[in-house]
Amino acid sequence: MRASIVARLRAAGCVFAEDEADLLIAAAPTRDQLDDMVQRRASGLPLEHVVGWAEFCGLPITVGPGVFVPRRRSEFLVGQAIAAARHSASPGGPWLVVDLCCGSGAVGVAVAAGLSALGQVELHAADIEPAAVQCARANLGSVGGTVYQGDLYDALPPALAGRVAVLVVNAPYVPTGEIAMMPPEARLHEPLVALDGGLDGVMIHRRIAAAAPDWLAPGGCLLIETSERQAPQTAAAMTAAGLKPVVSVDEELDATVVIGTLRRVA
Numbered sequence: 001m002r003a004s005i006v007a008r009l010r011a012a013g014c015v016f017a018e019d020e021a022d023l024l025i026a027a028a029p030t031r032d033q034l035d036d037m038v039q040r041r042a043s044g045l046p047l048e049h050v051v052g053w054a055e056f057c058g059l060p061i062t063v064g065p066g067v068f069v070p071r072r073r074s075e076f077l078v079g080q081a082i083a084a085a086r087h088s089a090s091p092g093g094p095w096l097v098v099d100l101c102c103g104s105g106a107v108g109v110a111v112a113a114g115l116s117a118l119g120q121v122e123l124h125a126a127d128i129e130p131a132a133v134q135c136a137r138a139n140l141g142s143v144g145g146t147v148y149q150g151d152l153y154d155a156l157p158p159a160l161a162g163r164v165a166v167l168v169v170n171a172p173y174v175p176t177g178e179i180a181m182m183p184p185e186a187r188l189h190e191p192l193v194a195l196d197g198g199l200d201g202v203m204i205h206r207r208i209a210a211a212a213p214d215w216l217a218p219g220g221c222l223l224i225e226t227s228e229r230q231a232p233q234t235a236a237a238m239t240a241a242g243l244k245p246v247v248s249v250d251e252e253l254d255a256t257v258v259i260g261t262l263r264r265v266a
């Protein structure tokens with residue numbers, strides 16, 4: 001049975017056919033469901049949508065249909081956010097963490113899980129898509145926290161203004177004209193709103209940076225995942241908003257994060 005599944009997956013172009021077959025066999029409750037799952041995977045649905053979860057920072061994250069699948073490279077964003085909290089004005093916590101454009105909530109959950117061993121964390125997350133919000137609510141259950149639905153900061157309770165220690169963001173940053181060149185798994189099965197960063201891919205970063213000083217605590221950080229090519233524009237948006245940006249790169253994960261700090265009050 002395993003060999004025939006591997007063969008079907010390989011014929012459909014799955015590069016890691018053996019590993020995927022094992023995951024599908026482990027996830028399927030019955031033989032009929034296994035056949036159906038293999039068929040859906042072979043038709044191009046992302047593996048994570050077929051099995052219903054993705055591994056992220058060693059944590060199992062529920063990923064429903066129509067929800068962005070967390071990427072391995074975003075684990076760098078998580079590490080940078082944890083480091084920023086540890087070097088903040090209150091290195092032992094408590095930390096108020098906001099995951100904006102949260103999708104499944106993977107980034108916020110992983111940041112909270114990493115920090116909770118060191119101090120107290122209050123996690124808030126928000127997304128514009130109802131499917132993402134529902135998924136994030138399920139995932140935040142493991143660490144506690146609240147998920148809101150709405151357009152960027154409009155979703156957040158006004159009581160968070162001026163208090164956020166770590167504002168962690170993986171917003172859409174693919175330039176509109178490059179979406180057609182993305183792999184079909186993303187282009188066909190993840191919502192456009194999760195990918196499209198506008199004409200130059202940095203439109204949402206500019207909106208996020210512009211309002212960040214209203215939400216950050218003094219000395220608080222805004223961390224935005226971007227690409228190496230777009231990093232200067234993401235950093236410029238932070239400078240224009242009055243934040244002090246630093247670009248951080250991980251070559252192995254092909255990951256770039258811009259970290260903007262709000263000046264501490266003298």
Ligand SMILES: C[S@@+](CC[C@H](N)C(=O)[O-])C[C@H]1O[C@@H](n2cnc3c(N)ncnc32)[C@H](O)[C@@H]1O
Pocket residue numbers: 068069070071074100101102103104105106107126127128129132150151152169170171172173193194195204
């Ligand atoms: C690239 S996905 C990243 C999701 C998640 N942060 C992660 O890394 O897995 C971007 C997310 O931003 C959300 N989004 C796009 N525009 C938004 C907006 N104006 N306000 C709030 N969320 C938005 C999308 O629904 C999507 O879930």
